[in-house]
Amino acid sequence: MLHAIVSDIHGNLEALESVLADIARHEPASIVCLGDFVGYGASPNECIDRLRPLIEHAVVGNHDLAACGKLKLTYFNSNAALAARWTESSLTPDNLQYLRDLPFSVRWRETLLVHASPAEPEDWHYVLSPVEAQIEMDAYQESVCFIGHSHYPGTFDRNDDHVRYTRTPEVRLEKGHRYLVNVGSVGQPRDGDPRAAYLLYDDMERVLRHIRLEYDVAGAMRRILGAGLPRFLAERLQWGE
Numbered sequence: 001m002l003h004a005i006v007s008d009i010h011g012n013l014e015a016l017e018s019v020l021a022d023i024a025r026h027e028p029a030s031i032v033c034l035g036d037f038v039g040y041g042a043s044p045n046e047c048i049d050r051l052r053p054l055i056e057h058a059v060v061g062n063h064d065l066a067a068c069g070k071l072k073l074t075y076f077n078s079n080a081a082l083a084a085r086w087t088e089s090s091l092t093p094d095n096l097q098y099l100r101d102l103p104f105s106v107r108w109r110e111t112l113l114v115h116a117s118p119a120e121p122e123d124w125h126y127v128l129s130p131v132e133a134q135i136e137m138d139a140y141q142e143s144v145c146f147i148g149h150s151h152y153p154g155t156f157d158r159n160d161d162h163v164r165y166t167r168t169p170e171v172r173l174e175k176g177h178r179y180l181v182n183v184g185s186v187g188q189p190r191d192g193d194p195r196a197a198y199l200l201y202d203d204m205e206r207v208l209r210h211i212r213l214e215y216d217v218a219g220a221m222r223r224i225l226g227a228g229l230p231r232f233l234a235e236r237l238q239w240g241e
Contacts, residue, residue, distance in 0.1 A: 002026060003109070005183045005199040007034035007148030009051065010063065011041025011087065012187025012237070013223070015196040016050060018215035019186050026200060030056040032108060034148040034183060035115035037099065039063025039080065040233050041187055042223035044087045048095045060102035061115040061148070062124045067091060068100045075124070079230045086229060109203055112142045116149040118180075126150045130163040133180045137163070144179045146199070152191045153184030153199070153210050173206040181208060187220075194240035 004023045009016050023031060033055050038044040044067070052058075065071040066084040073081040088096075104121040105114040112118055117125040119139035126149060127136050133156035136145075154167045158178045173179060184197025195212040202209075221234035 008185035013043035035061025151185035
């Protein structure tokens with residue numbers, strides 16, 4: 001069956017709508033979210049309200065907790081901290097509670113879902129190299145773990161003690177291998193490609209497909225500026241950085 005995995009929406013409604021339209025075209029059996037519904041972008045309530053009824057499971061991201069007052073903002077740069085405070089003041093009570101109640105990890109269809117890293121999901125480590133991925137792969141028993149957080153889509157593939165990394169858009173999962181898969185960011189890509197990212201996972205065919213989509217970047221930028229958020233948070237969307 002086909003499943004869709006999204007992550008790091010970051011309050012970007014324009015990007016989310018583009019992704020959801022593409023997901024609907026594929027008619028997956030389920031959708032899951034790897035956290036950071038909010039932060040940076042100007043549509044936190046709209047993104048939660050749009051996505052929440054559609055998803056089977058979700059885990060919490062660091063920006064979600066920051067917007068709930070459950071993560072110290074000293075961890076964030078000045079722009080991110082300002083956006084977190086704005087988001088906390090903008091969220092409805094119901095959406096604040098929804099974010100507070102999200103778990104750090106979920107076991108789902110014989111895989112693991114976590115926002116940042118499986119070894120220490122509450123410490124928000126980035127997994128950017130095969131050396132880091134090998135350490136993280138020792139922390140879970142499932143053959144596949146899906147993560148977000150770095151906003152950099154790609155797949156770590158471990159066979160015995162050798163880990164390789166690929167950014168190939170389509171990956172066929174091999175028997176006996178283990179995988180750590182970053183699904184990329186819907187609303188805040190940072191790999192130099194401004195298009196929204198999400199993942200399609202076929203658990204019967206054992207295939208991953210990284211999807212990239214154009215969206216209304218200018219509209220998302222206007223919302224951020226209209227909300228009085230830092231200009232840099234708007235401008236970075238057009239660079240994918």
